Amino acid sequence: LASDDKKLQEIGDLEAKQYLGETDDEKYAKLNENSLDLKVKSDRTVINKKALLRNENPSTMSQEAFMEEISRDADRRYKDKLRRKERMETFKKQVALAFRRGEFEKALSLYNKAIEQICSIPTELLLILTSNSMIKR
Structure with missing residues (x-):
């Protein structure tokens, strides 16, 4: 493989592939997307997960109720x-x-x-x- 001669490099490359067992094309042909298992070692999402949790505290109000109250208040002040x-x-x-x-x-x-x-x-x-x-x- 370290030779300057192209033919000797090709021969060394073929011997290395035979020694390793398979060629690159054969490896990619055997690869199946459905059989792959990926493992996530760390969760790097930046989503605020606490915001997605429903807080069932009765003293707090939902966003929709808050916006509706703000709208009613603006209408009331305008009429006044x-x-x-x-x-x-x-x-x-x-x-x-x-x-x-x-x-x-x-x-x-x-x-x-x-x-x-x-x-x-x-x-x-x-x-x-x-x-x-x-x-x-």
Whole structure:
């Protein structure tokens, strides 16, 4: 096998294959996929297995229930905001009417009620303040 002559290398290769018993082609021909047994020596998955386990603790809620509750909460807050905005608009009209009539104390109390209705809507508050300052001029 270590010779420089090609024929001698081929002869040495054939003798080595005969000594070992089988050729590579014969080994691959005998290989059957169904008869192979693979053994895993270590599990190298990166999956969080604890997340897949069902936690039957009654104090926790499922993802679906949580998302549904978040959706209901958002709808409830949106409807509440619309109601407060509608009340604020009503108070705003009453404030303008009271100012025109010269009932400044009533206008001031209605104005404060309008501000209470829009505590979470700062842009609406700004609009009320500017509209009231225009009325005073």
